[in-house]
Amino acid sequence: MKHVGLLFGSFNPVHIGHLALANYILEYEKPEEIWFVVTPLNPFKTSRDLLDEKVRLDILTRAIQLEPRFKASDFEFALPRPSYTIDTLDQLSSQHPDHHFSVIMGADNLLAIDKWKEAQRLLESHPLLVYPRPGFDLDQAQKHANIQIIQAPVFDLSSTMIREALQAGKNIRYLLPHGVYDYIRDNKLYPSV
Ligand SMILES: Nc1ncnc2c1ncn2[C@@H]1O[C@H](COP(=O)(O)OP(=O)(O)OP(=O)(O)O)[C@@H](O)[C@H]1O
Numbered sequence: 001m002k003h004v005g006l007l008f009g010s011f012n013p014v015h016i017g018h019l020a021l022a023n024y025i026l027e028y029e030k031p032e033e034i035w036f037v038v039t040p041l042n043p044f045k046t047s048r049d050l051l052d053e054k055v056r057l058d059i060l061t062r063a064i065q066l067e068p069r070f071k072a073s074d075f076e077f078a079l080p081r082p083s084y085t086i087d088t089l090d091q092l093s094s095q096h097p098d099h100h101f102s103v104i105m106g107a108d109n110l111l112a113i114d115k116w117k118e119a120q121r122l123l124e125s126h127p128l129l130v131y132p133r134p135g136f137d138l139d140q141a142q143k144h145a146n147i148q149i150i151q152a153p154v155f156d157l158s159s160t161m162i163r164e165a166l167q168a169g170k171n172i173r174y175l176l177p178h179g180v181y182d183y184i185r186d187n188k189l190y191p192s193v
């Protein structure tokens with residue numbers, strides 16, 4: 001059984017917070033690979049300011065190319081929108097019976113998990129690796145044998161902050177994985193860059 005950690009997200013765009021977290025999990029926790037699953041449309045988010053999913057996947061693929069244990073996945077592109085994680089997990093598990101999938105999730109998402117589709121079945125069927133995020137108190141979160149809290153170092157960064165900075169014309173080269181700032185500039189993905 002290969003142990004794979006799934007990091008779901010919009011990655012609009014990917015930033016160093018995502019990569020630092022995935023790096024930590026590979027080195028300190030059980031997953032042997034991390035799959036970054038690009039979500040076309042999160043059920044709780046609007047498509048405002050959302051880069052095309054193929055562009056988000058392309059940026060991510062470039063960002064992780066030096067680590068063979070990181071994979072960029074377009075698995076949700078072929079599934080109905082919005083993207084419900086339990087549906088993706090069902091399909092992934094049936095297509096990869098030789099893989100054991102854990103779900104990597106921030107404290108923000110765990111605190112809201114009762115609003116997710118079939119949250120209880122999700123919890124029963126897959127281990128959750130939950131990492132702290134500033135401003136979210138894990139003492140308030142539900143407890144379950146499948147929930148493991150990990151002490152990953154986290155940057156107080158979000159894709160929202162990155163987009164706002166790019167739109168304001170800030171040079172934030174070092175908050176993005178190597179090559180991503182130049183890719184964004186060369187392809188004029190944000191007009192101010
Ligand atoms: N700074 C960070 N450190 C670790 N994980 C993060 C960080 N920012 C986001 N994540 C996690 O990465 C996953 C993908 O997140 P997502 O693409 O929605 O990023 P985001 O930065 O939260 O985006 P946005 O600001 O657009 O809502 C989520 O599980 C999220 O909790």
Ligand SMILES: O=C(O)c1ccc[n+]([C@@H]2O[C@H](COP(=O)([O-])O)[C@@H](O)[C@H]2O)c1
Nearest residue numbers: 008009010039042083084085086116117
């Ligand atoms: O399945 C659900 O009901 C559900 C509800 C909210 C979010 N998600 C998924 O959680 C992932 C990360 O969400 P976020 O809020 O950090 O962008 C993304 O892949 C979403 O599709 C899933």
